[in-house]
Amino acid sequence: MEQQLFQYLSKYITLTEEEANELISMDLIRAIPKGSILLREGERSIRSYFVLKGCLRSYYLIDGEEKTTAFYTENQGVTPQCVTTQEPSAYFLVCVEDCVLATSTSDMEAPFFEKFPRFESLCRVLGEKMLTNQQMSFDAYMNSTPEQRYLLLLENRPDLIQRVPQYQLASYLGIKPESLSRIRKRLLEKKRSA
Amino acid sequence: MEQQLFQYLSKYITLTEEEANELISMDLIRAIPKGSILLREGERSIRSYFVLKGCLRSYYLIDGEEKTTAFYTENQGVTPQCVTTQEPSAYFLVCVEDCVLATSTSDMEAPFFEKFPRFESLCRVLGEKMLTNQQMSFDAYMNSTPEQRYLLLLENRPDLIQRVPQYQLASYLGIKPESLSRIRKRLLEKKRSA
DNA sequence: ATCACATCTTAACTTAAGTCAATGAAGTCG
DNA sequence: CGACTTCATTGACTTAAGTTAAGATGTGAT
Numbered sequence: 001m002e003q004q005l006f007q008y009l010s011k012y013i014t015l016t017e018e019e020a021n022e023l024i025s026m027d028l029i030r031a032i033p034k035g036s037i038l039l040r041e042g043e044r045s046i047r048s049y050f051v052l053k054g055c056l057r058s059y060y061l062i063d064g065e066e067k068t069t070a071f072y073t074e075n076q077g078v079t080p081q082c083v084t085t086q087e088p089s090a091y092f093l094v095c096v097e098d099c100v101l102a103t104s105t106s107d108m109e110a111p112f113f114e115k116f117p118r119f120e121s122l123c124r125v126l127g128e129k130m131l132t133n134q135q136m137s138f139d140a141y142m143n144s145t146p147e148q149r150y151l152l153l154l155e156n157r158p159d160l161i162q163r164v165p166q167y168q169l170a171s172y173l174g175i176k177p178e179s180l181s182r183i184r185k186r187l188l189e190k191k192r193s194a
Numbered sequence: 195m196e197q198q199l200f201q202y203l204s205k206y207i208t209l210t211e212e213e214a215n216e217l218i219s220m221d222l223i224r225a226i227p228k229g230s231i232l233l234r235e236g237e238r239s240i241r242s243y244f245v246l247k248g249c250l251r252s253y254y255l256i257d258g259e260e261k262t263t264a265f266y267t268e269n270q271g272v273t274p275q276c277v278t279t280q281e282p283s284a285y286f287l288v289c290v291e292d293c294v295l296a297t298s299t300s301d302m303e304a305p306f307f308e309k310f311p312r313f314e315s316l317c318r319v320l321g322e323k324m325l326t327n328q329q330m331s332f333d334a335y336m337n338s339t340p341e342q343r344y345l346l347l348l349e350n351r352p353d354l355i356q357r358v359p360q361y362q363l364a365s366y367l368g369i370k371p372e373s374l375s376r377i378r379k380r381l382l383e384k385k386r387s388a
Numbered sequence: 389a390t391c392a393c394a395t396c397t398t399a400a401c402t403t404a405a406g407t408c409a410a411t412g413a414a415g416t417c418g
Numbered sequence: 419c420g421a422c423t424t425c426a427t428t429g430a431c432t433t434a435a436g437t438t439a440a441g442a443t444g445t446g447a448t
Binding site for chain 3: 145146147175176178179182183186
Binding site: 376 | 394395396397398
């Protein structure tokens with residue numbers, strides 16, 4: 001599995017043998033079964049994840065309802081808010097499928113960056129990219145209706161629609177399962193008449 | 195005006211005299227009048243801004259409609275998406291008020307970080323904070339109705355409601371001006387009866 | 389002072405999401 | 419196998435935002 005992590009990193013940086021060996025020696029990779037809860041509301045955590053295989057979901061529990069805010073799949077990283085804010089977590093993070101994750105804690109960062117300063121620079125650049133992506137997603141969400149958001153999801157992450165139960169997708173689209181059902185029906189009718 | 199920038203930075207880092215002098219010598223600060231367009235849809239730009247005074251607004255032009263996605267006020271920074279993506283800009287960035295801005299271009303970064311590596315580390319940390327903030331805003335937006343978003347805005351950025359025309363606020367809340375009008379009316383009636 | 393333009397409000401009507409309740413379909417477990 | 423649970427769909431009704439159009443208010447310019 002390390003190979004997949006290295007392959008991902010190779011898009012941004014060419015690892016020296018020393019760096020690769022250090023990463024391997026850090027023993028970051030874990031297999032986690034479906035249904036595992038990586039983080040609960042109210043917990044403090046300093047642990048980040050990078051998905052090598054599988055799917056993670058983050059959700060808030062509001063008035064007894066799960067409000068899904070994100071799905072993380074292959075080659076996506078998550079640093080939960082509570083890691084950055086140092087506050088108890090406002091949401092849950094769970095495995096939707098059996099997963100293989102690379103995981104590290106924030107206290108491993110400083111010594112690692114000290115030893116390999118190139119990585120801090122990489123993390124800055126990557127962080128800026130993630131911020132830009134996040135803003136673009138937000139803008140797209142603000143400027144579209146639930147139906148458009150569903151179509152956009154079909155385009156951009158068609159795998160999710162297969163991997164994830166509809167009531168979780170609905171909540172991710174900001175609507176109730178009943179409404180997603182109706183949207184799908186409407187779209188089928190449109191396609192039929194076209 | 196440099197003093198305000200330094201005071202902001204002092205929350206995160208204590209500048210050496212050399213660093214402060216270098217920043218001053220870079221001559222970053224500009225006064226820009228209300229109505230100025232800092233960035234147009236379709237333009238390429240590598241320029242970032244930090245608001246010392248005034249208010250910036252970013253908006254998409256979709257089917258002839260302005261869709262406002264952000265307001266940036268005192269001590270907030272903007273690096274437009276096109277700077278990171280190196281693509282033509284998808285949106286506009288304009289001055290809602292007379293502004294005093296610190297501004298720099300991304301090609302100034304590398305030599306500056308080389309000379310003062312502490313700043314790259316600072317930018318990584320700050321970028322992570324901004325990403326977390328952005329995610330929290332997104333989550334709050336997804337999990338609330340237009341009315342709740344308006345109340346949230348009243349709480350978190352009451353100044354905006356005074357500084358910015360309502361049709362821009364409405365678009366920022368994801369609704370039409372007519373709906374914002376009705377929401378305000380509903381809330382007044384609730385308050386009256388309470 | 390008035391005219392033009394921008395902004396905000398109100399009203400009547402349409403559209404789509406929320407709510408509540410019932411039913412159907414699929415999978416699990418005893 | 420049948421009982422149970424979970425998830426998806428459908429229908430009837432409610433609620434709130436969108437649409438269109440009309441006025442009210444305000445502001446700046448000449």
